[in-house]
Amino acid sequence: MSATLHVRVWRGGADGAFREYEVPRRESQTVLDVVTHIQRALDPTLAYRFACRVGMCGSCAMTVNGAPRWTCRTHVDTVARDGTLTIGPLRNLPVIRDLVADMREFFDKWARAQGQFKGRRTRADDFERISPESEARRRADAAIECIGCGVCYAACDVVAANPAYLGPAALNRAWTLVNDVRDAAQPERLRAVAGDDASLACHTHMSCTERCPKALSPTAGIAGLKRAVSRAALQGKL
Amino acid sequence: MSRRAETLLWVAQRASAAVLGVCVLVHLATIIYAVQGGLTGAEILARTRGNTAWFTFYTVFVIAVAVHAPIGLRAVLAEWFGWRGRARDFALIAFAVVLAGMGLQAVSGVFA
Numbered sequence: 001m002s003a004t005l006h007v008r009v010w011r012g013g014a015d016g017a018f019r020e021y022e023v024p025r026r027e028s029q030t031v032l033d034v035v036t037h038i039q040r041a042l043d044p045t046l047a048y049r050f051a052c053r054v055g056m057c058g059s060c061a062m063t064v065n066g067a068p069r070w071t072c073r074t075h076v077d078t079v080a081r082d083g084t085l086t087i088g089p090l091r092n093l094p095v096i097r098d099l100v101a102d103m104r105e106f107f108d109k110w111a112r113a114q115g116q117f118k119g120r121r122t123r124a125d126d127f128e129r130i131s132p133e134s135e136a137r138r139r140a141d142a143a144i145e146c147i148g149c150g151v152c153y154a155a156c157d158v159v160a161a162n163p164a165y166l167g168p169a170a171l172n173r174a175w176t177l178v179n180d181v182r183d184a185a186q187p188e189r190l191r192a193v194a195g196d197d198a199s200l201a202c203h204t205h206m207s208c209t210e211r212c213p214k215a216l217s218p219t220a221g222i223a224g225l226k227r228a229v230s231r232a233a234l235q236g237k238l
Numbered sequence: 239m240s241r242r243a244e245t246l247l248w249v250a251q252r253a254s255a256a257v258l259g260v261c262v263l264v265h266l267a268t269i270i271y272a273v274q275g276g277l278t279g280a281e282i283l284a285r286t287r288g289n290t291a292w293f294t295f296y297t298v299f300v301i302a303v304a305v306h307a308p309i310g311l312r313a314v315l316a317e318w319f320g321w322r323g324r325a326r327d328f329a330l331i332a333f334a335v336v337l338a339g340m341g342l343q344a345v346s347g348v349f350a
Contacts, residue, residue: 161317198241
């Protein structure tokens with residue numbers, strides 16, 4: 001392990017450039033530690049996001065040596081090449097400044113994919129009993145742990161080619177609700193995730209599944225949505 | 239185009255792909271088997287002309303191509319060249335007609 005790490009960090013907005021820093025190497029150093037060191041010791045004007053530092057909040061995602069990652073859960077040892085790190089904002093999203101991407105479009109697409117639960121019951125009703133062993137609930141549970149970090153969205157080449165595409169996270173969320181028997185908005189949701197800019201645009205590259213820090217498979221959920229919308233279209237229910 | 243129409247196009251492309259998968263295998267196996275001893279054009283035509291089974295097979299093959307290729311191109315044109323909308327779709331309908339016309343003409347020439 002060399003004593004210092006050569007770090008290139010994106011500075012500025014969309015027309016910015018990489019600036020270079022020398023950061024001391026430490027044991028068990030994460031990429032977030034590196035960024036924090038730069039801001040606290042070398043250049044206080046550096047903008048970046050983080051909150052929990054332990055892989056729960058999903059706010060510290062950045063592009064590290066070409067791949068989107070949670071910086072708090074990425075050790076420098078595993079990603080540095082020849083003592084060099086290149087850190088940029090998440091791909092496929094507008095850059096606000098430095099390492100901060102604008103997440104608005106990402107979350108607006110969750111809403112466009114009908115990612116909100118719409119229940120039938122009121123607080124006066126009893127709980128609906130759902131068996132955790134039921135097939136639909138198992139499918140929903142397999143996809144439910146998404147924390148909305150945007151890593152899959154940044155990894156997706158279809159979003160890069162078609163900015164209107166809803167993206168893996170929004171479709172994964174829709175898939176959990178398609179499998180939620182309590183939800184009352186299924187026809188609207190299937191319509192929202194059908195068509196050229198939604199589930200059918202997925203090329204099954206599986207970059208989202210490869211990169212998801214939670215080891216989820218949005219690709220599998222999107223394949224399920226493709227089957228569901230195809231069935232609905234053939235039955236004239238779309 | 240409505241979401242249902244877009245979805246039905248997607249289904250048509252997957253279904254035609256399944257047909258093409260079988261057709262390509264049968265086609266390749268047949269030509270490899272048929273040319274083993276060496277064949278002239280006249281010998282080929284002597285075997286194929288008036289053969290209803292092969293006429294039907296290659297008609298299905300051509301129709302599957304004419305369905306499959308333009309729908310795939312539709313996505314390619316949108317994603318690589320940003321061409322979307324009705325003009326693209328009409329251009330692709332014309333492309334499908336040309337593909338089907340040329341293919342069916344060839345089928346008719348060899349098998350009818």
